[in-house]
Amino acid sequence: GNNNPYVQDNEISFTHWNLNENQADFLRFTKWAVGILRSNPVFCRRNFLKDNDIKWLYPNGQERVDFEEDDKPRVLGICLSGEGIDETDEWGHPIIGETTLILLNAENTAIPFVLPSLSEETQEKTRWVLVLDTHRPQILEQIIEGKGLYLLSERSISIFKMDHRH
Numbered sequence: 001g002n003n004n005p006y007v008q009d010n011e012i013s014f015t016h017w018n019l020n021e022n023q024a025d026f027l028r029f030t031k032w033a034v035g036i037l038r039s040n041p042v043f044c045r046r047n048f049l050k051d052n053d054i055k056w057l058y059p060n061g062q063e064r065v066d067f068e069e070d071d072k073p074r075v076l077g078i079c080l081s082g083e084g085i086d087e088t089d090e091w092g093h094p095i096i097g098e099t100t101l102i103l104l105n106a107e108n109t110a111i112p113f114v115l116p117s118l119s120e121e122t123q124e125k126t127r128w129v130l131v132l133d134t135h136r137p138q139i140l141e142q143i144i145e146g147k148g149l150y151l152l153s154e155r156s157i158s159i160f161k162m163d164h165r166h
Contacts, residue, residue: 029137036131036159041097042080046087053084061114061147074106075152079116082162099162101128105152115160117146127163134158 005013019027037043056064057077064073082097089095099118105111117126126146135153143163144150152158 055079059113078102101160103158113152128160129163132159
């Protein structure tokens with residue numbers, strides 16, 4: 001039998017579009033999260049990442065320089081450089097995005113994560129702005145300085161962008 005729902009016009013393919021409050025909230029959150037990803041060129045690259053475009057981080061804020069074959073981290077930070085895109089727009093201007101920090105926690109408990117300070121050579125403090133937390137979607141625009149602690153909730157993803165408005 002054919003159970004492909006795309007070719008059936010019956011209860012198998014029926015989608016109930018009258019959303020309850022929780023479903024509507026989830027739809028709004030999903031649209032908002034997709035908007036964050038689509039608005040930042042670091043997530044819309046046409047080319048593969050190079051080594052200097054990405055940094056992998058331990059929860060203590062230190063960079064991971066190598067992964068062992070059996071190393072399966074359950075808590076991980078990923079820092080994507082907004083300046084390392086190495087692409088141009090249709091007018092030949094360099095595409096520059098926002099340097100973005102993604103924190104992932106697959107553990108059953110919250111984990112304190114030290115946010116990186118990327119400006120150590122200039123002695124300026126790096127400031128991070130929370131733009132998404134899947135565990136607490138209502139918390140926005142929280143600012144944390146580099147080397148500061150962020151409590152990464154259990155089984156969650158948090159996304160920060162670098163704040164350039166010192």
